Amino acid sequence: MTELSVKGLKTGDIREISKALTLIENDPIKAKEIINALTDCDYDVIGLTGSPGAGKSTLTDRLASIYSEKEKVGIIAVDPSSPFTGGAFLGDRIRMKRASRNDNVYIRSMASRGKLGGLSPSIYDAVELLGRCGFRKILVETVGAGQSETDISNLADIVLLVLAPGLGDEIQMLKAGIMEIGDIYVVNKMDVEGAFRLKSRIEAILEFSKNQKDVILTDAVKGTNLEELVQLVEKELRFMKESGKINEKREKRRRFKKLNTIFQELKDLPDEALDKLASELQNFMGG
Structure with a gap:
């Protein structure tokens, strides 16, 4: 986490918090790394x-x-x-x-x-x-x-x-x-x-x-x-x-956070991969 100061986040440094939130909005993978570094x-x-x-x-x-x-x-x-x-x-x-x-x-x-x-x-x-x-x-x-x-x-x-x-x-x-x-x-x-x-x-x-x-x-x-x-x-x-x-x-919040993360990852898949996944799910559910 070179872009941010974990110490600054822990002490409530507003600049570090603002930077962290910007990363969270734009990079789900980085978001997990930032949060896991905090108690x-x-x-x-x-x-x-x-x-x-x-x-x-x-x-x-x-x-x-x-x-x-x-x-x-x-x-x-x-x-x-x-x-x-x-x-x-x-x-x-x-x-x-x-x-x-x-x-x-x-x-x-x-x-x-x-x-x-x-x-x-x-x-x-x-x-x-x-x-x-x-x-x-x-x-x-x-x-x-x-x-x-x-x-x-x-x-x-x-x-x-x-x-x-x-x-x-x-x-x-x-x-x-x-x-x-x-x-x-x-x-x-x-x-x-x-x-x-x-x-x-x-x-x-x-x-x-x-x-x-x-x-x-x-x-x-x-x-x-x-x-x-x-x-x-x-x-x-x-x-x-x-x-x-x-x-x-x-x-419940933890479950929906996981679901949102999955949906975000699905959204970033190429169209071909999404079509294949949709077809497999439809077959699995008997559609």
């Missing part, structure tokens, strides 16, 4: 997903500021990929003004690499790298569309499903099975008309489906109920750790 440790992964325009970036910014008072916080903002470069647009990062000025918070925008709303395979490695570099809370914010809602549940220990009134798609999301992946439901922009009605509707759906999950109203811009949201997150994390459910979630 594994305990960290919490909090995912934020939901409707575009619900205020996820501002909410992430606020949560990071609160957590950073006691520990180092890493933020991975998943941006849509540029159709020309494949790189992130950096839109979410621009909106995180508090976190960007906080020495105890590290922000990284990562491209979805053409998967609208989905999480690129390198994000699993990026989360693990930040955890091994001493970040005890890692917030992963998705672009909030398409595949992200299911992808984030495979990555995060706990998922905040962020909704807001007046966006026109919140009820469609609830009907589409997205409810299942949320651990805590956040109705943001509580000062907008319809917020309390939306909260009541979510609670009714949860009661009907016999899901005992918390629903909270917030205003990320004003900071209303953000401390209360952190308390709910910590309560859920404590329950998961005491019950052993956190181990199931983290084993």
